[in-house]
Amino acid sequence: MSDSPILFVRNVARRFGGTVVLDDMSLVVERGSIHALVGESGAGKSTLTKVLAGIVRPDRGIIEFDGKTATIDSPNAARKLGIGVVLQQPGLFPERPVLANLFVNREPLHNGLISRREMEARSRELLRQLALDVDVHAPLGDLGPGERQLVAIARALLENPRLLLLDDPNSALDQRRSERLFAVLRGLKARGMSMLYASNRLGDALAIADQLTVIRNGRDVLSKARQELTASEEAMVGQLRQSLFPLPFRTLPTLAGTLRPQITVEGLTGGSLFGVSLTARAGEILGLAGSGAQDLLALLFGLRKPRQGLVRFPDGDGLPRTQTEAARRNICMISGERGNGLMPDKSIAFNMANVVVGARDWGSRWYSPKAARGRATRQIEALRIRSAPEMPAGSLSVGCQQKVIIAKWLEIGPQVVLLDEPARGIDIGGKQEIYALIRQMAASGCIVLLHSNELSELTGLCDRILAFHQGRLGGEIAGDDMDAGKLLKLIISGKPADENRRSNRESVA
Amino acid sequence: MTRTETAPPLAGSVNHQTRRSIRLPAETGAAVALAVLVALLGWLNPSFLEPANLLSVLGQAALPGLLAIGMVFVLSAREIDLSAGAVFHLSAAFAALLMLAGMDPWLAGLASVAAGACLGLINGLLAIALRLPALMVTLGTWWMIQGLSLVVGKGQAIVPPGLDSGFFTTLSGKAFLMVPATAIVFVLLALVMHAVLHRTRFGYRVQAVGSNPQAAAYAGIPTSKVRLLTLVLMGAMAGLAGVIHVGTHGAIAPGEGSNFALQAIAAAIIGGTSLSGGHGSVIGAAIGMLILQVILSAMGMLGVDAAWSTFAAGALVVLALAIDRLVKLWRSRRVRHDQHNPPG
Numbered sequence: 013m014s015d016s017p018i019l020f021v022r023n024v025a026r027r028f029g030g031t032v033v034l035d036d037m038s039l040v041v042e043r044g045s046i047h048a049l050v051g052e053s054g055a056g057k058s059t060l061t062k063v064l065a066g067i068v069r070p071d072r073g074i075i076e077f078d079g080k081t082a083t084i085d086s087p088n089a090a091r092k093l094g095i096g097v098v099l100q101q102p103g104l105f106p107e108r109p110v111l112a113n114l115f116v117n118r119e120p121l122h123n124g125l126i127s128r129r130e131m132e133a134r135s136r137e138l139l140r141q142l143a144l145d146v147d148v149h150a151p152l153g154d155l156g157p158g159e160r161q162l163v164a165i166a167r168a169l170l171e172n173p174r175l176l177l178l179d180d181p182n183s184a185l186d187q188r189r190s191e192r193l194f195a196v197l198r199g200l201k202a203r204g205m206s207m208l209y210a211s212n213r214l215g216d217a218l219a220i221a222d223q224l225t226v227i228r229n230g231r232d233v234l235s236k237a238r239q240e241l242t243a244s245e246e247a248m249v250g251q252l253r254q255s256l257f258p259l260p261f262r263t264l265p266t267l268a269g270t271l272r273p274q275i276t277v278e279g280l281t282g283g284s285l286f287g288v289s290l291t292a293r294a295g296e297i298l299g300l301a302g303s304g305a306q307d308l309l310a311l312l313f314g315l316r317k318p319r320q321g322l323v324r325f326p327d328g329d330g331l332p333r334t335q336t337e338a339a340r341r342n343i344c345m346i347s348g349e350r351g352n353g354l355m356p357d358k359s360i361a362f363n364m365a366n367v368v369v370g371a372r373d374w375g376s377r378w379y380s381p382k383a384a385r386g387r388a389t390r391q392i393e394a395l396r397i398r399s400a401p402e403m404p405a406g407s408l409s410v411g412c413q414q415k416v417i418i419a420k421w422l423e424i425g426p427q428v429v430l431l432d433e434p435a436r437g438i439d440i441g442g443k444q445e446i447y448a449l450i451r452q453m454a455a456s457g458c459i460v461l462l463h464s465n466e467l468s469e470l471t472g473l474c475d476r477i478l479a480f481h482q483g484r485l486g487g488e489i490a491g492d493d494m495d496a497g498k499l500l501k502l503i504i505s506g507k508p509a510d511e512n513r514r515s516n517r518e519s520v521a
Numbered sequence: 522m523t524r525t526e527t528a529p530p531l532a533g534s535v536n537h538q539t540r541r542s543i544r545l546p547a548e549t550g551a552a553v554a555l556a557v558l559v560a561l562l563g564w565l566n567p568s569f570l571e572p573a574n575l576l577s578v579l580g581q582a583a584l585p586g587l588l589a590i591g592m593v594f595v596l597s598a599r600e601i602d603l604s605a606g607a608v609f610h611l612s613a614a615f616a617a618l619l620m621l622a623g624m625d626p627w628l629a630g631l632a633s634v635a636a637g638a639c640l641g642l643i644n645g646l647l648a649i650a651l652r653l654p655a656l657m658v659t660l661g662t663w664w665m666i667q668g669l670s671l672v673v674g675k676g677q678a679i680v681p682p683g684l685d686s687g688f689f690t691t692l693s694g695k696a697f698l699m700v701p702a703t704a705i706v707f708v709l710l711a712l713v714m715h716a717v718l719h720r721t722r723f724g725y726r727v728q729a730v731g732s733n734p735q736a737a738a739y740a741g742i743p744t745s746k747v748r749l750l751t752l753v754l755m756g757a758m759a760g761l762a763g764v765i766h767v768g769t770h771g772a773i774a775p776g777e778g779s780n781f782a783l784q785a786i787a788a789a790i791i792g793g794t795s796l797s798g799g800h801g802s803v804i805g806a807a808i809g810m811l812i813l814q815v816i817l818s819a820m821g822m823l824g825v826d827a828a829w830s831t832f833a834a835g836a837l838v839v840l841a842l843a844i845d846r847l848v849k850l851w852r853s854r855r856v857r858h859d860q861h862n863p864p865g
Contacts, residue, residue: 334743335738335739335740335741336741336742336743337741338741339740339741340741345739347739351733351735351736352735352736352739353736353739353740354733354736355729355732355733355736355737355799356732356733357732357799357800358728358729358732358799358800362725362728362729365725366729366736366737366740366741366742367740367741369722369725370722370725370726370729370737370740370741370742371740371741371742371743373722376722377721377722377723378720378721378722379719379720379721379722379724379725380720381719381720420740
């Protein structure tokens with residue numbers, strides 16, 4: 013066997029609509045090694061993985077597999093080459109049993125019929141290694157998220173690929189399971205399997221990788237072997253995102269004695285939340301992290317019904333009963349989830365009228381395209397959206413799409429701003445602008461609540477952060493304590509006592 | 522087909538270009554198709570172009586056309602109403618029965634429009650309460666309403682009394698000796714409802730909900746109310762068509778209007794209303810209904826067996842869908858191509 017690299021990616025580019033996802037990406041995976049691909053979310057990791065898996069076709073660029081130029085134009089082509097893949101959102105079938113999910117489209121046959129016994133025999137050893145102790149005949153939907161992720165990994169491993177692509181494979185795994193997974197991966201490497209490991213967690217990548225490539229805005233900016241990485245480079249990689257955040261007007265004038273508008277929440281229970289009490293004041297960005305934080309936003313926006321608890325908004329009323337009521341009371345919700353905010357086939361002007369015309373029931377009964385155009389022109393100018401009002405909103409880059417969503421709420425002068433991962437999947441430049449906008453909203457006297465799964469986003473942007481643990485308030489950090497590590501500890505464990513109980517229960521399960 | 526695009530390079534982010542487009546009205550395609558069709562038929566048979574004949578086609582298009590107007594709203598909100606034809610029939614039967622019972626014809630007509638709206642309300646309430654798409658709900662209510670009209674009509678035509686009263690003479694009358702009253706109602710309502718869809722808050726909400734229901738809900742648009750109202754509007758339009766049918770024909774016979782719902786959907790699609798919601802054109806649907814009726818009457822004129830008319834209507838829908846789709850695919854391919862090889 014030659015020593016040539018197993019995978020050679022040269023100048024691959026891909027765009028979706030107006031968004032450049034992969035710009036000019038190159039990378040080399042050596043035989044029998046683990047190559048980590050590190051970058052922000054939205055940098056292009058997942059797209060590169062999908063290109064290599066035959067799910068997305070590149071617009072240009074060359075892919076060489078095993079020394080030969082390869083056209084990977086379908087998932088089957090990838091499979092034939094010996095490329096296995098674990099996607100971030102694996103296509104699994106929750107209603108089907110675990111076994112069926114392990115052998116999708118290549119079930120072992122016995123006399124022309126699918127043989128369950130053979131499936132069990134083939135998968136038993138691997139599941140043991142992965143410490144996945146579940147009933148393989150139970151439907152996959154009954155499993156926890158971590159177990160489901162392991163099933164997806166097991167499925168890829170069962171194909172015995174020569175090159176395994178892993179896209180953020182441990183996002184739903186706890187520490188113990190992650191380590192177990194890493195051990196399995198190292199074992200496979202020792203047996204000659206090559207791997208491309210995409211992650212936005214530098215720590216994981218450094219722990220497992222032989223080589224490392226940093227991807228930013230769809231380009232490879234650094235590619236080195238793990239041991240050649242100098243301390244300063246390591247620090248650089250770690251600090252990629254530091255410059256992202258606008259220097260806050262941190263020295264908020266402490267308006268002693270004056271009454272600032274605020275939201276008070278007392279003993280709120282609903283969704284996965286249990287007995288949460290907090291106060292959010294105008295002028296500050298309050299971060300929310302952990303499980304249950306998303307439900308808090310949903311409750312405050314009227315998307316969910318509370319079971320119990322008292323909430324008081326600055327306008328003196330309680331929780332809105334519907335989203336419409338929330339919008340009319342100047343409570344706004346900006347979600348980073350694709351499809352929650354934009355009408356891509358309609359013009360920017362149409363989108364900007366969403367709240368002013370669509371949600372309100374006062375003002376003119378007419379929809380005036382001219383007024384809408386004027387509104388859009390103003391906001392396009394103010395937020396630098398770089399397009400024209402009559403363009404369909406879907407033609408914008410993801411960052412500008414998000415700005416359109418923010419702008420339509422700015423039109424009503426919001427008092428409470430609820431942000432749910434507002435910068436998800438956006439390129440760095442766009443993120444910077446959106447962070448600056450969020451800062452501005454707080455500075456202009458809005459009450460801003462920000463939920464994010466990217467802890468560095470929270471620590472970089474927020475004045476205070478509340479950590480939720482299993483739907484309960486775990487703790488608060490502010491000021492100099494602001495540090496992703498401390499925050500993570502609060503989210504994972506809540507309290508030390510909690511941690512013991514949790515690990516006990518898990519070992520029982 | 523309906524749009525020409527030029528690409529002046531605006532200052533873009535990263536490498537991304539924005540394109541400015543000059544839009545012709547979305548109805549242009551359908552209008553051109555109608556003009557070509559009429560010209561072709563006039564060339565084949567000059568008597569087709571006589572005003573009396575053209576106006577009678579317009580009169581034929583009026584009743585299903587009223588349903589098409591309502592259907593544009595329903596489709597724009599990403600719903601579909603299969604029961605419209607049955608609502609049309611039941612409202613007509615209801616009006617005729619009220620007149621038989623001695624009610625004033627105008628009052629009976631008004632009551633039947635309200636009855637149609639009520640049927641639409643029931644559709645809407647079911648769809649919202651059960652969280653089902655209107656497609657499934659109206660599939661069920663379609664049969665129920667059809668069954669009800671069979672029950673009330675006992676399988677026979679219902680003929681209201683007093684066919685010489687003002688109600689009947691007005692509706693079956695002709696303005697300027699040749700323009701049928703129904704055609705006037707149809708054209709006026711099409712213009713008004715077009716403005717409602719594109720220039721009012723209600724119309725805005727309908728398009729917003731159809732374009733992306735999730736985003737509409739997140740923007741605080743009352744989505745359930747909007748869906749409910751479009752279905753009520755559809756019912757009211759079908760009821761109105763039913764009342765006018767009784768007024769012009771002086772009777773309602775079993776089976777009449779059974780294909781109106783599909784014709785209305787077809788007309789809306791031909792007129793450029795998107796089946797996936799978000800965009801609709803009432804004027805386009807009116808033109809679409811005219812195309813449909815011109816083809817149907819041309820088949821009679823050219824001596825094609827009437828049995829082929831249903832096939833032809835279906836083929837027309839498939840053709841309209843295919844053209845619309847191909848133009849979109851071609852356009853998006855060209856956009857991508859241009860982006861790889863930027864001009865200049």
